[in-house]
Structures are given as C-alpha cells and as structure tokens.
Amino acid sequence: MILTNRWRRLATSLVLIGLIEPPACGEERPLGSLKFLYIDANTGGSSGGHSAIKLDDTVYHFQNDEGYTRLARESWQRFRFIYNDVDNRNIHSATIALRTEDLQRIRDHLSLRFLTQNRQVDYLAALQRDEVFLAAQESGTPVDIAGVGFFSQRPHEADTLEEIRVNIEQTHSPGFIHEERQRLSRRLQNLAYIPPQKVASLRLDLYPDYAPTYSEQVEDAYAHWFVLTAIDLGWPLQDGILIDAGQLDSTSSDPLNSKPSQSTQPNRAWLMRYREQLAEGIERMIAQPYPGSGAPLLLSLARHQAISLSLASGRFLLLDVLASPSQKNRLPLEDEERVLLRGLIGQLQKKLRTLIAEGFRRPEPDESIYHRLEVAAAELKEAESGLAQGRAPHFIHLEGPPKGLGHALLPRSMTAASVRDARKSAAGRSEQFLELMQATYQYQLITHNCVTELARAVNSSFETNDETQALGGHLAPGEDQGFIPFRFFELVRQHYRASGIETLPSRRNRRLAELNTDGGDWAVLTRESNTLTSNIYRPRAGDSAFLMFTEHAFWSRPLLGALNLGYAMAASSVGLFTAPADEGALIREGLFGVLFSIPELGLWNIRKGSFSEMFPE
Amino acid sequence: MRNTRFHFRLTLTATLISLLQACSFSDSSISISESIGSSSESSISSLGSSASSASSEAAGLSKEKKAYRDDVANLTYSVAGTSMTAGDFPNALARTAGQFKISNWSQEKATFFGIGKGLKRAGIAKENITRQPFLANVLTANKNALSYIESGYSH
Numbered sequence: 154m155i156l157t158n159r160w161r162r163l164a165t166s167l168v169l170i171g172l173i174e175p176p177a178c179g180e181e182r183p184l185g186s187l188k189f190l191y192i193d194a195n196t197g198g199s200s201g202g203h204s205a206i207k208l209d210d211t212v213y214h215f216q217n218d219e220g221y222t223r224l225a226r227e228s229w230q231r232f233r234f235i236y237n238d239v240d241n242r243n244i245h246s247a248t249i250a251l252r253t254e255d256l257q258r259i260r261d262h263l264s265l266r267f268l269t270q271n272r273q274v275d276y277l278a279a280l281q282r283d284e285v286f287l288a289a290q291e292s293g294t295p296v297d298i299a300g301v302g303f304f305s306q307r308p309h310e311a312d313t314l315e316e317i318r319v320n321i322e323q324t325h326s327p328g329f330i331h332e333e334r335q336r337l338s339r340r341l342q343n344l345a346y347i348p349p350q351k352v353a354s355l356r357l358d359l360y361p362d363y364a365p366t367y368s369e370q371v372e373d374a375y376a377h378w379f380v381l382t383a384i385d386l387g388w389p390l391q392d393g394i395l396i397d398a399g400q401l402d403s404t405s406s407d408p409l410n411s412k413p414s415q416s417t418q419p420n421r422a423w424l425m426r427y428r429e430q431l432a433e434g435i436e437r438m439i440a441q442p443y444p445g446s447g448a449p450l451l452l453s454l455a456r457h458q459a460i461s462l463s464l465a466s467g468r469f470l471l472l473d474v475l476a477s478p479s480q481k482n483r484l485p486l487e488d489e490e491r492v493l494l495r496g497l498i499g500q501l502q503k504k505l506r507t508l509i510a511e512g513f514r515r516p517e518p519d520e521s522i523y524h525r526l527e528v529a530a531a532e533l534k535e536a537e538s539g540l541a542q543g544r545a546p547h548f549i550h551l552e553g554p555p556k557g558l559g560h561a562l563l564p565r566s567m568t569a570a571s572v573r574d575a576r577k578s579a580a581g582r583s584e585q586f587l588e589l590m591q592a593t594y595q596y597q598l599i600t601h602n603c604v605t606e607l608a609r610a611v612n613s614s615f616e617t618n619d620e621t622q623a624l625g626g627h628l629a630p631g632e633d634q635g636f637i638p639f640r641f642f643e644l645v646r647q648h649y650r651a652s653g654i655e656t657l658p659s660r661r662n663r664r665l666a667e668l669n670t671d672g673g674d675w676a677v678l679t680r681e682s683n684t685l686t687s688n689i690y691r692p693r694a695g696d697s698a699f700l701m702f703t704e705h706a707f708w709s710r711p712l713l714g715a716l717n718l719g720y721a722m723a724a725s726s727v728g729l730f731t732a733p734a735d736e737g738a739l740i741r742e743g744l745f746g747v748l749f750s751i752p753e754l755g756l757w758n759i760r761k762g763s764f765s766e767m768f769p770e
Numbered sequence: 771m772r773n774t775r776f777h778f779r780l781t782l783t784a785t786l787i788s789l790l791q792a793c794s795f796s797d798s799s800i801s802i803s804e805s806i807g808s809s810s811e812s813s814i815s816s817l818g819s820s821a822s823s824a825s826s827e828a829a830g831l832s833k834e835k836k837a838y839r840d841d842v843a844n845l846t847y848s849v850a851g852t853s854m855t856a857g858d859f860p861n862a863l864a865r866t867a868g869q870f871k872i873s874n875w876s877q878e879k880a881t882f883f884g885i886g887k888g889l890k891r892a893g894i895a896k897e898n899i900t901r902q903p904f905l906a907n908v909l910t911a912n913k914n915a916l917s918y919i920e921s922g923y924s925h
C-alpha cells in the first residue's frame with residue numbers, strides 16, 4: 154500500500170518536473186571551461202559513484218549498456234537535474250586550465266566518437282530488426298513502421314494533398330505517382346533477405362558506412378509507397394491525432410482563454426512559409442530518395458496536412474507527438490495532487506503562450522520551433538486529460554523527431570523455407586555484431602568501466618600523446634586505483650592542471666542548508682536525520698528500506714548503519730506478508746536496505762535517498 | 771587520519787563495486803528526460819538568427835544549432851576522402867540531424883555550414899568542394915547549398 158502511493162506520486166510528479174526551471178546553482182563558468190566531474194555514490198545506477206567530463210554546457214560520460222560501454226552525451230542542465238536533483242548526489246568538479254585548441258581537440262574527438270558509436274548502435278538495432286521483420290513474414294503479422302501511424306487509410310478524405318500531387322506530376326510526368334506506387338509495390342513483393350556483409354572490426358573514431366539492412370530497405374520502400382498512396386488517394390490524418398491549440402487568427406480570442414493579444418497569436422504567414430518548405434522537402438525526397446528518408450517523408454507529410462487544416466479551419470492544429478499513456482500509468486489522483494496538477498496546467502499554458510509569441514516572431518520558419526510547439530501542446534493536452542480523468546498524467550521522452558509508429562502488413566516476399574533460413578542468418582549476423590560491439594567497447598568492472606573509458610577517451614584526443622602538455626599531466630586508465638570514480642577524481646586533482654575545485658550540493662543538502670542556515674538548529678537536524686520525520690525527504694521505491702541518513706555522520710555511522718540494518722530486516726520480514734499484494738516489492742526494498750546498510754557498518758556511506766517529486770523549492 | 775579514511779573507502783568500494791550496478795543511468799532518467807528537454811526548450815528566443823547574409827548567419831547561430839553544426843562538421847571531416855557515396859551521405863546527415871530532433875536536414879542552414887567547416891578541417895581545397903563525390907546529392911538538396919557550404923568553410 155505504501156509503495157502504491159509512492160509510485161502514484163512518482164507518476165504524477167514526472168509531469169511537474171518539466172516545468173520547473175532547475176535552481177540556479179551559481180557554479181556555471183564562461184564558455185571554454187573543461188571540468189572533470191565526480192558524482193557521489195547512491196543507490197540505483199552508478200552506485201559506486203560516477204565520472205564525467207563537462208565541456209561548456211555539454212557532459213560526456215560512459216555507461217554500461219548491454220555489456221558494452223556506451224558514450225552518452227547530455228546537456229549539463231539535464232545531467233545535473235538527474236544526478237544532482239533527482240538522484241540526490243553531490244557533484245564535485247575540478248576545472249582544468251586548457252588552451253583553446255586543446256579544448257577543441259577534446260570536443261571534436263568526443264563528438265566524433267559519439268556519432269560513430271551511435272551509428273554502430275543503430276546498425277545493431279537494424280540487424281536485430283531484420284529478425285523481427287522476418288518473423289513477421291513467417292507469421293503473416295504486421296510490423297511497426299515509423300510515420301505510418303500518423304495517417305488513416307480512408308480514401309478521398311484529405312484534399313489538402315492535391316497541390317503536392319499536382320506539383321509532383323508536373324515535375325516528373327503525368328502518371329508518375331501511380332507508376333511509382335506500382336514499382337514500390339513490386340519491390341516490396343520481391344524484396345528478399347540478403348545477408349549483410351560481416352563487419353570484421355569497428356573503429357572508434359571513423360564514421361562507418363553500412364549498407365541498408367533488409368528491414369531498413371523494407372521500411373523505406375513501404376514508407377515511400379505509403380506516402381505516394383496517401384497523396385494519390387487523399388488519405389487523411391488519423392482521428393484524434395491533432396491537438397487544437399486555439400484560434401489561429403489574430404482577431405479572434407486567445408487560444409488559452411486569456412486576454413486577446415497580437416503577440417500570442419500564431420502567424421499565418423509563418424505557417425504558410427513553413428508549409429512551403431515542407432512541400433519542397435516532400436517533393437525532393439520523392440524525387441531523390443536516400444536510405445532512411447521514409448520516416449522524415451511521412452512526418453513532413455503529416456505536418457503539411459496539419460498546417461493545411463489549420464489554415465483552412467482557422468484553428469491552430471498540431472500533431473499529438475506524445476504516445477498515449479499505457480494502462481499501468483493510469484493511476485488515480487489524490488486531492489493534493491489535483492491542486493498541484495491545476496498549477497501545472499497553468500504553467501503549461503503560459504509556456505505554450507510564450508513559445509507561440511516568441512516562435513512566430515522569427516522571420517524564417519524553423520523545424521525546431523514547430524517541434525517545440527508540438528511538444529508543448531501535447532504536454533498541455535496530457536495534463537488536462539489527466540485532470541479531467543482523475544489520473545496521473547504521464548510524459549514520455551522523445552528520442553529524435555516524432556515517430557508516429559503504426560502497423561504495416563507487409564506482402565509475403567519470400568517462401569516459407571527461405572524465410573526460415575533468412576531468420577537463422579539474421580540472428581547470426583546480429584549476434585556477431587553484438588559480440589563485436591562487446592569486444593570493441595568491452596565493459597569490465599575494473600579495467601574497462603565508466604572511469605577508465607573516460608580517461609582513455611580524453612587521452613586519445615591527442616594524436617601525439619601530448620596530453621601531458623595539454624592537461625598538465627598523464628593519467629593511465631585504471632592505474633593507481635584510478636578505476637574507482639572518487640579515486641580518479643583525486644588523481645585528476647593531483648596530476649592535472651586543476652585550477653578550481655567545487656562541490657554542487659545534492660538536493661537534500663541544499664534544502665538542509667536552507668533550513669539550518671546558522672548550523673545549530675538541532676530540532677531541524679533531528680527531524681531531518683531520519684526518514685520517518687523528515688520534511689525534505691519522502692521514502693521512495695528504489696531507495697531501499699532505511700531509517701537513518703548517514704551521509705553526514707562519520708564516527709556514528711556504524712551505529713546508524715546497525716539501526717538501518719535492523720529496519721531493513723524488519724521491512725523484509727513484513728514484506729513476506731505483504732508479498733501477495735505488492736508482488737514482493739517490500740521484500741526487495743528490505744533486502745536492498747540490508748545490502749546498503751553493510752557499508753555503513755564500515756564507515757562508508759552510499760545511500761542518500763532520492764527524489765521523484767520535483768516541486769518548486 | 772585522512773589516509774586511514776581513504777583506505778577504508780578504497781577497500782570497501784572495491785568490495786562493493788562488484789556487488790553493485792556501476793556506470794549505468796538511474797531508471798528515473800528514462801522517464802523524466804522529456805521533461806528536462808521540455809524545460810530546456812521553454813524559451814526559443816535564442817533559436818534562430820536574424821542576420822541576413824549567409825556569412826553572418828554562420829557566425830550567429832544559436833548555441834543549439836552550433837552544436838548541430840559542429841557534429842555535422844565532425845561527421846564530414848570523418849567521411850571526406852572515404853568510400854562514402856552520394857547516396858549514403860544524406861543518410862548520415864539525417865541520423866546526425868535526428869539527434870537534435872531535426873527531420874529535414876536539407877532545410878537547415880547549419881547542416882551546410884557544418885559541411886563547409888568539416889571540409890576545411892579535412893584539408894579539402896575550397897575550389898574542390900563541388901568535386902567531392904559524396905556531396906553530389908547534398909549540393910542539389912537546397913538551392914543555396916553551395917553558398918552556405920562555402921560560408922561555413924570560410925568562417
């Protein structure tokens with residue numbers, strides 16, 4: 154029961170955090186700075202601590218991803234929010250004095266490694282999708298294809314595509330669209346699986362050139378066929394996919410029921426110019442397709458239709474780019490949460506108004522602006538739906554442009570026997586490539602982890618091994634216990650040209666400092682020392698069952714750890730009885746509580762608690 | 771005292787590190803990331819450039835578009851002189867653009883500025899830009915492609 158409430162709070166608050174600007178932390182540096190970061194340990198991921206490098210406002214760090222180390226890139230804002238606010242970890246930074254050209258060398262090197270590895274990861278995903286597509290061939294079931302989900306296959310219900318159809322026919326020849334549809338249909342019927350060439354080795358910093366896989370070819374052929382058919386037959390957008398963000402014309406009332414204002418109205422001229430850009434892009438991608446152009450083509454066509462409908466109806470209509478929440482996320486709202494949600498909706502409305510006012514003032518159409526409007530409108534819609542239905546709203550993260558996944562039943566292009574052989578071959582290819590990834594980017598706890606790979610990446614930015622001159626010293630990956638995040642940070646301080654050391658306190662520590670400004674308020678300290686009476690912290694699933702905070706204790710830590718151990722064991726025992734109701738959740742929390750209490754007995758703190766609710770501080 | 775404390779930490783961490791999940795993102799990051807993105811996208815005042823000429827635009831890109839341009843520059847630097855074909859380079863550009871939620875790379879000036887920057891870094895002479903086989907389709911993807919590329923090259 155307790156856990157159920159916690160999860161509900163989490164689901165509700167996922168929305169709230171998006172609108173709250175992260176607090177100013179006063180540690181930003183002017184552009185050109187390079188910092189090594191050490192992130193304190195806590196439960197959950199990176200429980201042994203974490204290391205990263207910050208270049209201006211971008212953070213690079215390595216993660217363990219399916220048995221290989223993957224280079225991740227985040228904005229500082231997001232990284233800090235996740236690790237410092239939500240995960241409640243102190244972030245320590247060491248600023249290194251560097252020449253501009255050396256800084257640029259590291260920046261370029263990490264960027265290229267990031268792009269290169271992402272392409273390899275994409276290729277692995279495509280090889281794995283080959284298996285999925287072949288399985289669908291065998292069973293005669295549909296596959297998911299990006300962009301298809303934007304449309305409904307009802308003929309002659311969208312006359313907004315007529316202009317594009319006429320332009321395409323004029324550019325090429327009368328009947329071109331029909332002929333192309335026929336050609337693509339035949340291609341889909343004849344497209345057989347040909348095993349891709351085996352990749353012998355992977356380079357870390359050379360962008361690879363892989364031929365399109367079977368599934369990628371199918372996706373492209375299907376998407377192009379689908380687009381041409383939609384244009385030819387006038388397929389409309391899917392029902393319910395458009396969000397009405399209010400009146401389009403400046404003379405009518407404000408879309409969000411506030412005072413009418415010229416500056417908060419979308420601009421027809423801007424939308425018309427953007428629609429022209431989209432039409433140009435659609436016609437070009439049809440005339441000159443490239444591998445991977447199917448999904449962008451479908452997205453452009455969907456946006457083109459949305460804008461045409463906006464201009465025709467006088468309402469500002471945007472694609473709903475957030476997927477509907479699954480049933481498991483439909484958790485009921487409590488009264489307190491309804492109040493918060495109303496506040497959230499007010500903030501979302503303000504955000505959308507600001508985006509509209511600023512975005513449409515730009516002289517030239519811009520996809521980034523339009524996409525932000527889509528996201529803002531979808532967030533508002535989801536929050537309003539949540540309130541109306543009395544459920545926790547839920548946002549999902551969009552990786553890349555809107556996907557619009559939809560089902561597609563592909564024509565059978567291979568015999569049953571050849572599909573079976575192809576599946577076997579596809580499985581072998583993807584497995585071989587995964588093994589290659591694991592060998593190239595191996596993850597090992599001591600020799601190849603997030604710290605050692607960071608050191609290697611920085612060192613390899615310098616072709617002539619002159620990182621000593623650039624950074625002020627040399628750190629061999631893993632040497633001198635440098636595979637441990639906090640030890641590596643010490644080595645950085647000792648051996649590199651570190652010009653400043655700073656600590657960004659965790660969320661709980663910041664709140665503690667605010668509440669206890671003179672440092673001597675024992676009532677506050679006592680109240681906040683444990684999870685039962687704390688006002689700052691609320692117990693959260695995943696933090697493990699514990700009673701006492703031990704981050705600021707040292708000599709008393711074993712005693713507090715013993716209390717935590719007893720509490721965790723008691724929680725596990727209770728969990729035996731609640732298991733039928735909570736599916737063993739309390740037992741897990743208790744066992745993890747035991748695990749994270751053991752280091753406290755030996756004076757070492759890992760667990761600090763974390764947050765899911767990100768209400769304004 | 772400090773050494774004692776350090777060795778305690780070192781020994782215990784080494785023991786625990788083998789028990790605990792290391793170097794992985796917390797689960798929470800998956801769910802909240804969009805909200806973070808949204809938060810950072812709450813203002814678009816710095817998104818575009820109001821400058822009119824290609825060369826001043828290359829200098830006046832927003833921070834986000836500069837990051838995209840620099841990725842394109844690094845991509846171009848990496849593939850210049852390799853066997854990448856005119857048909858495949860747009861695919862590489864599309865993947866790079868997708869990282870920035872851009873679906874239509876050919877409408878983004880920053881794409882071409884980045885290509886110019888990358889060509890220069892790769893040592894390609896300016897007069898040889900149009901002779902690069904892998905650029906054949908890119909040069910026809912936007913009517914101002916060449917001037918934008920040259921601008922990115924010169925800047």
